Amino acid sequence: xxxxxxxxxxxxxxxxxTPESLAFWTGGRDGRLLIYRCHGCGHFFHPPGPACWxxxxxxxxxxxxxxxxxxxxxxxxxxxxIPGFDPPYVVAIVELAEEPDxxxxxxxxxxxxxxxxIGLEVEVFFEDWTGFSGDEDSRVWIPLFRPVIGAKx
Amino acid sequence: xxxxxxDGKAVLTGAGKSQVGRRLGRTGLELTLEAVLRxxxxxxxxxxxxxxxxxxxxxxxxxxxxxGASITEVRTALGLRSRWYVSSLETAGQIxxxxxxxxAVTLGLANxxxxxxxxxxxxxxxxxxxxxxxxxLGGGGKLPPQMEWTAPFGALSAANWLAMPAxxxxxxxxxxREQLGAIALNARRNAGLNxxxxxxxxxxxxxxxxxxxxxxxxxxxxxxxxxDGATAVIVSRRDAAAGLPRHPLTVESVGPGxxxxxTWEQRxxxxxxxxxxSAATLWDNTALRPADVDMxxxxxxxxxxxxxxxxxxxxxxxxxxxxxxxxxxxxALDGELPLxxxxxxxxxxxxxxxxxLHEACVQLWGEGGDRQAARTPEVVxxxxxxxxxxxxxxxxxx
Numbered sequence: 001x002x003x004x005x006x007x008x009x010x011x012x013x014x015x016x017x018t019p020e021s022l023a024f025w026t027g028g029r030d031g032r033l034l035i036y037r038c039h040g041c042g043h044f045f046h047p048p049g050p051a052c053w054x055x056x057x058x059x060x061x062x063x064x065x066x067x068x069x070x071x072x073x074x075x076x077x078x079x080x081x082i083p084g085f086d087p088p089y090v091v092a093i094v095e096l097a098e099e100p101d102x103x104x105x106x107x108x109x110x111x112x113x114x115x116x117x118i119g120l121e122v123e124v125f126f127e128d129w130t131g132f133s134g135d136e137d138s139r140v141w142i143p144l145f146r147p148v149i150g151a152k153x
Numbered sequence: 154x155x156x157x158x159x160d161g162k163a164v165l166t167g168a169g170k171s172q173v174g175r176r177l178g179r180t181g182l183e184l185t186l187e188a189v190l191r192x193x194x195x196x197x198x199x200x201x202x203x204x205x206x207x208x209x210x211x212x213x214x215x216x217x218x219x220x221g222a223s224i225t226e227v228r229t230a231l232g233l234r235s236r237w238y239v240s241s242l243e244t245a246g247q248i249x250x251x252x253x254x255x256x257a258v259t260l261g262l263a264n265x266x267x268x269x270x271x272x273x274x275x276x277x278x279x280x281x282x283x284x285x286x287x288x289x290l291g292g293g294g295k296l297p298p299q300m301e302w303t304a305p306f307g308a309l310s311a312a313n314w315l316a317m318p319a320x321x322x323x324x325x326x327x328x329x330r331e332q333l334g335a336i337a338l339n340a341r342r343n344a345g346l347n348x349x350x351x352x353x354x355x356x357x358x359x360x361x362x363x364x365x366x367x368x369x370x371x372x373x374x375x376x377x378x379x380x381d382g383a384t385a386v387i388v389s390r391r392d393a394a395a396g397l398p399r400h401p402l403t404v405e406s407v408g409p410g411x412x413x414x415x416t417w418e419q420r421x422x423x424x425x426x427x428x429x430x431s432a433a434t435l436w437d438n439t440a441l442r443p444a445d446v447d448m449x450x451x452x453x454x455x456x457x458x459x460x461x462x463x464x465x466x467x468x469x470x471x472x473x474x475x476x477x478x479x480x481x482x483x484x485a486l487d488g489e490l491p492l493x494x495x496x497x498x499x500x501x502x503x504x505x506x507x508x509x510l511h512e513a514c515v516q517l518w519g520e521g522g523d524r525q526a527a528r529t530p531e532v533v534x535x536x537x538x539x540x541x542x543x544x545x546x547x548x549x550x551x
Contacts, residue, residue, distance in 0.1 A: 013304040016295045046419065047302060053414060073423055075316035078366040081309040091308040091368075093317050093418045103418045105317075107306045118324045129305075132295060142305050 006109040006146070011084030014129040014140050020048045023062035028126030028141025034062035035096065044099040067124035069094035069145060072103060076113040088113045094122060094145055110146035121148045157406045157547075158438045163255035164401035165548060166265070166389040167196025168514040173349050173382035173502050175275045181221025181383075185271040186230060188383035196387040197398040198265055203387070204236040205263030207250035209270055209506070211240030218277025221383055227269070237263040245409035245431060245544030246452075246537040247506025252407045252544065254388040264393035270507035271383035278379060303417075312376055312455065314417045314540060316368040319457040322424045323370060326472035328460065330370060334361040335481040336456040336492075337374045337499055343486065344496025346524035351378050351502040375456040380502030384511045400550060402517050405532070408435030408545035415541035424472070427543035428458075428465035428536060435534075435545045436467070443467040446547070447530035448516060449490055450509035452537045453497040462536035463492075466545070487527035491516075494524050506537040510546065517550045 017025040020036075024046075027034035036048040040057025044065065051058050074092035090108045095101070108116055122145035131138030169191030171184040193203055212223040224240045227233070237257045245252055247270055254266035296304050308314060322328055338361060344350035356374065364372040394401045408431035413420050415427065436442070443466060451462035460474045468490060469477040478484055484492035495501045495512040502508070513533040515521050536545040 009307075012307075013296055013300075013309075015301045015305050018298070018301075021301065047416070073317035073321040073418075075313055075320055075371075076366075076369040077307060077313055077316075078368065079310075079312070082307060085307045089307055091306050091313050091317065093423065101419075101421055105302055105306055105308060105418050118321065140305075144306075 005112070008127060009085040011082060012127070012129050012142060013082060014131040014138070014142070016131055016138070017140065020050065024048055025140040025142070027062070027064070028128070028143060031126065032064045033067045033124045033143055035065050035102065036060050037063040044096060044102045046102050046104060065096055065098050068097035068148065069104070069122050069124070070097070070100070071108060071116060071118055071120040071122060073118065074108060074116050076116070090116050092116070092145070104143065107144050108146065109144055122146060123148045157404070159255050159259040159404055161403050162259045162391050163404040164389050164391050164394055165386055165404065165514055166394050166397050166399055166401055167192045167194075167198065167387035168511045169193070169195050169385045170349065170511055171383040173351065173380055173504065175351060175378075175380055176279045177381040178276055179273070179381065181218070181271050181273040182226050182230060184273065184381060184383040185222035185227055185269055188271065188385040189227060189231070189267050189269055192267060192385035192387050195399070196265070196389070198387065200231055200233070203233065203265045203267050205254060205257055205266030206233060206235050206238045207254045207266055207268045208240045209244065209247045209250050210242035213242060216274070216277070217281060218272060218274035221271025221273050237266065245407070246542050248510055248535065248537045248544045248546060249409065251386065251388060251510060251546065252409050255404050255407065258388055258390035258393070261390070264390055266388045267385055268388055269383055269385040270505055272503065272505050273381040274379040274503065275381050310368065311540070312368040312371055315455050315457060316371045317417075318423050318426070320370055322457070322460070325424055326475065328475040330362060331358065332475040332479045333370075333375065333456050333460065334358055335478040335484070336453060336459045337361055339481050339484050340453060340493050340497040340499040340501070343494050343524050344500035346522070347495050347501060350496040350500055351380050352500040371455060371457065374499070377454045377498035377503045378500070380504070382502060382504050384504050384507040386507070386510055386514065399518065402514060403549050403551065405441055405547040405549050406435050406439035408432055408438070410434030411543070417540050426461045426465070427538065427541050428461045428545075431538070431543035431545045432465040432467065432536065435547065439547060441532065441547055446490070446532050446534045447528065448494070448513070448526060448533045449492050450494070450513045450533060450535045451492060452506060452509065452539055453493055453499045454503065454539050456499060458539040459493070459497075461539070466534055466536055486524065491526040491530070494521060494526060509535050509537055510548070513548050517548060
């Protein structure tokens, strides 16, 4: 399986990063998936924020993860919602390899939607978008996932 | 022991509903006043007797039509003299303000509180040109913060957010589409007996299974229907309700709890929802048990949410809802647990939570007409909300 079946949509609703989410949305500039990690208990967490919800430490910071994940849940969207973002497309909840109960909502692409399964191993890549304002500083790198080459379904 | 968290002091004495329909072209405030005034009259009160007011969500930002009126608008329009008032969005689902009103009357802060929920999403969508995205995004240039983690991936609708855990539940426990369809068919059957329901034409399982997919595994008939309409109830303190025309309905328990982080995707067990936390607190707060419940009015913004509530409230074991609802006999008007007797939101229209409490009152008073359950209930469970939002109540005529 490869990503050659995937075509970038003509529109994505790009986020306007907050101070806390900036690392997540811009780490892809350097090919890095940055997830907040607690230096108190060592666990990752998401969405990002100034405290670890597990141990309540505020010694937290974004850290590069492998970008490997597993599909925990998914849907094939069949209804058009956004002009330029045409169905069908797969929206998935993926579990990070480093911390399975830390999950991201994303798109799984590069695979026929009908072939996506719970348990599918996927890896991150990034898609560069400019926000509604069109300004250079509104650029974000949206993390998407595709099947790991050679992974078992 | 005491009779629930309010010791039997918080009672429901009236209920009212406005005109309900698609694209009525009336303002949210008009519909709200219609429901509020009907509820006050239903309780045998005058407007000046009502000394409290509460609502979900208040003057909400976000999608047009989501909030039909704020309590400020209603107070202004009716010249209310309020000894207590509140609106809230961060509360136990759309019936959270009812729970707050129960606290207010129990503590003596008010005698009679009118609580309303009002929507005009159908007209708002039409005014916005029918585009879902324009309604969801409110026409602004920025994504609202709560959409940051979903909209960039085209997951713009709650149908997408909910379809994922539904798929997971089907994967784990073998829930089938036919079983899920029993929720939709039950709602349509009951809506056919309710003159106020939006969709009343009969639906067969073939119709359900062949309906177009919205977000797999959810099809069109797994999604509720946006409408315009308002509902209101009167929460009174029992001693202040003496002499009123209706038999007061006791709020036996409430489930305002939330234990996990309120997101769609970070819950430890993706096959449970905030409904499970709410239900846990509901049973903690009462000596009643699931076996004491005669009827359930459970949120069906999507059919799968009703599945969540059925198991959260303990009517069946975790993962076993499919066999409980299969065929629909148990949840029919003459079944062991009649469910969503007005047609719910799937066929009755999305009155957004409060419609279920309204219908619980109607059934407890035995005024359901053609849709009255075969056995008039004495205890009804109401569970409202979906995903990271939930609140529940037990209401009885005892």
